[in-house]
Amino acid sequence: MNNPAQEFEQQRYAVQRHMVPPHALKLALEATRLNRVHEGYMQWDEHTRAWGRYCDAMGEALLLMLHQPLQRRLGLELVPCYSYLRCYTPESTLPPHVDRPSCEISVTLPIGSWDSASKWPIWLQANGENVAVDLSPGDLLVYRGAELRHWREPLADGVWIQLFLHYVDANGAYTDYALDQRERLGPVSLAREASPGINLPRRKEPSG
Numbered sequence: 001m002n003n004p005a006q007e008f009e010q011q012r013y014a015v016q017r018h019m020v021p022p023h024a025l026k027l028a029l030e031a032t033r034l035n036r037v038h039e040g041y042m043q044w045d046e047h048t049r050a051w052g053r054y055c056d057a058m059g060e061a062l063l064l065m066l067h068q069p070l071q072r073r074l075g076l077e078l079v080p081c082y083s084y085l086r087c088y089t090p091e092s093t094l095p096p097h098v099d100r101p102s103c104e105i106s107v108t109l110p111i112g113s114w115d116s117a118s119k120w121p122i123w124l125q126a127n128g129e130n131v132a133v134d135l136s137p138g139d140l141l142v143y144r145g146a147e148l149r150h151w152r153e154p155l156a157d158g159v160w161i162q163l164f165l166h167y168v169d170a171n172g173a174y175t176d177y178a179l180d181q182r183e184r185l186g187p188v189s190l191a192r193e194a195s196p197g198i199n200l201p202r203r204k205e206p207s208g
Contacts, residue, residue, distance in 0.1 A: 055187050063083045108164055
């Protein structure tokens, strides 16, 4: 199936190859190397046993960079929500799950890896079948994250750098979650003393 819009409509997911050029991947990988050793920049998530960063600056830039190309390929009007950068190791876990409404239309994008010779597919449950999707750095899987169960088997070796980009359908049911209910796109300050997990920023005050 060569039409990504048709593929996404029928399967609820689509694979797109070579969406991020090598120079952008290298920049993102090197920025992650530097930020990973900066104390307090990444947060430990006990659920996945991985280090991550909500709305990393590079992630937010890629969220915007891929916005228009994804709209054209999927034939949808998308509203950006947020990005999340995560560093997985062989100790990490990602059990089958669906995501919250801000992840209505999700992208998983491998940035690169350190000391890993393994491919590491993401699994989806779609149309009653379990599907393994292999991605190389720069490829992406776009899928209905709040609808399709997805997971990973254990990583064999090394460190795997994965970026998640999340959007909602501008004509769908989750428009209240645009920008992940933040005031703006971009990096946010995360409280270092907050409980482990995904530390979310202060949301907009409700209107009315």
